[in-house]
Amino acid sequence: MQIFFDSLISALKIIGGGDKELWLIVFLSLRCTFWACLFASVIGLPTAFFLAHNDFPGKRLIILFFNTLQSVPTVVVGLFLYVFISRRGIFGPLDILYSPVAISIGQFFLILPLMVMFIISALSRLDERYHQTALTLGASGRQAAMLVIRESRFAVVAALCAAFGRGVAEVGVSMMLGGNIKGYTRTMTTAMALEYDKGEFTLAVALGLVLLLVSFLLNGALSFFQGRIER
C-alpha cells in the first residue's frame, strides 16, 4: 500500500508542477481522440439517422455489423488497419503509420460503431411524431433530421462522451498504429503501459489520475447539460 501512496504523492507533485512530458502526452491523447470523435460524429450522426428512420432490405444486417464491431478488441482493429497503412499496404504511400494521424484513424473505427448504435438507440426512443411534425411544418429532410437530433441531444451528447471515453482509454490501436514514440505518438495509455513495464509507477499513476479527471469532467459536463435540458 505504501508504494501506492508514495506514487500518488509523487504523481500529484508532477501534475501540480506542470511536468512538460506529462502534459505533452495528455494533450496528444486528447487531440487524437478529439479528431477521431469529430470525424465519427460527422459520419455517425447521418448514418444513425438514416438507419433509424428508414426501412430497406439489409438494414438489420448493417445494424448487426455495427453491433458486432462494438465488441471487437482494440488490437484486432489495430491489426486490420496496420495491414492497410503499413508500408506494403494499400495506403502505405501515405506514410501515416506510427503517427498521430494513424492513432486517430484507428480510434475513429473503434468509436464509429459505438456512436452509431448509441445514436440509433437514442433516435428510436424519440417519438416519431417529432420528425413528422417538423416535416408537416415545412421542414426539409435535413431540417427535420436536425430537429430530431436537437430533441435527442442529451442522448447524442452521452454517446459522444461514451465514444470519447472509449477512444481516450484504449491501448491496442495507439500502441500498434502509433508505436508509442516518445514526444510524438506516446499517449496516456501507452505511456502508462510502458511505465508499468519499467516499474516506474509515478508517471503511470499521474497519467491515471489525469484520465480519471478527464472522465470526471466529461460526466460533469454531461450532468450539467442534462440539468439544463430538464429545466
Added chain:
Amino acid sequence: MSRDLYLLKNIKRIFGQREVLSIDSLSVEPELIYGLMGPNGSGKTTLLKILAFLDEPNAGSVYFENREVTRRSMAALRSKVVWSPQFPVMFTGSLRYNIEYPMRIRGVEAVRRRRRSAELLARVGLSDLAEAPARRLSGGEAQRASLARALAAEAKVLLLDEPTANVDASARRGLVKLIEELWREQRLSIIITTHDQSLEAELCQKRIYLSDGRLASINETTTHQAVLFQRDGRFFLSLPPEAGPVNGVFAIEAIAALNKSEARLKLRSEDHRLINVRIEGEAGLSTARRLTLSEPVYVEK
C-alpha cells in the same frame, strides 16, 4: 374543372398483410370544415397522414388542388398542409421558439419572426406564455399553440387529429370557438378526426364516416335557427322555411355547448339529413337541458 381540394381514387394502404384503408373515391372541397368520424381502428389517422403527405398509399392516386401527388411533389406540398396530432408535439424550448420554428426554417428574418409570433400568440390567447417552456403547456394550451404554429407555417389546410380529446370542458369551449374563428378569418380548409359528436355538430359542415378502413358515408350538415318547445310531454321543433321540407321524427345525435344563453343540437331526420339547430334564450335552454340523447324531436306540423 372541379375545385376539389383533395381527390382520392382507389387508394389502398396496407401494413404487413393488413389492409387498413381502402377508399374507391373521395373528394374533399376547399374552405370547409370536415369531420372525419369512425370507430377506433377505422383508418382515420392513416387517412389523415396520407392527406398530410406524411404517408403514401400502396395503390391508387391522390390529387391535391387537381394535381396528382407524387413522391417527388410530396415534400413541397407539405408546406400547404399542417397535421396536428392528438397530443401536439412541442419542441424543446420556449413557446415562442415553437411558433417561430416554421418561419425559421423558411429563412424569415428574426425581426419579422418575432413580430409574427407575437401576433399569433395574441390571436390564440397565449401571449403571457411566450417565454414559457413549450413542453410544459397544458393540453388545451398545446392545442392552441399548435394552431398558432400551423398559421405561422402559412398552412391552407389544417388536419386536426382529435383536437379536444386531451382538454377540459372550459378549454374545449375556447378551442372550438378559436377553430371556428380561424376558419372564418383565414379561409382555411379543416379536417378534424374526432369521437366527440358534439364537436362535430358544432364545427363541421360535412362529415366523412369511415368503417373498417372503408368509406361508409359522407353527410352534409346544415345549420338553422330553430325553436324547440315542449307540448304535451313531447319535444317539437319549429324550423324556418329555408330548412326545406322536413318530415317525421328527428333523432338527437348530439347536444353541445350548453351554457346560459345558447345550446346546439345535432339532429338526424328520417331521411338521414343532418341538421344543426341553435337554440337561444332561457326558455329554449331550460327545455334543452332536459333533453337526453335518446329522446326524439317532432317537427311542428
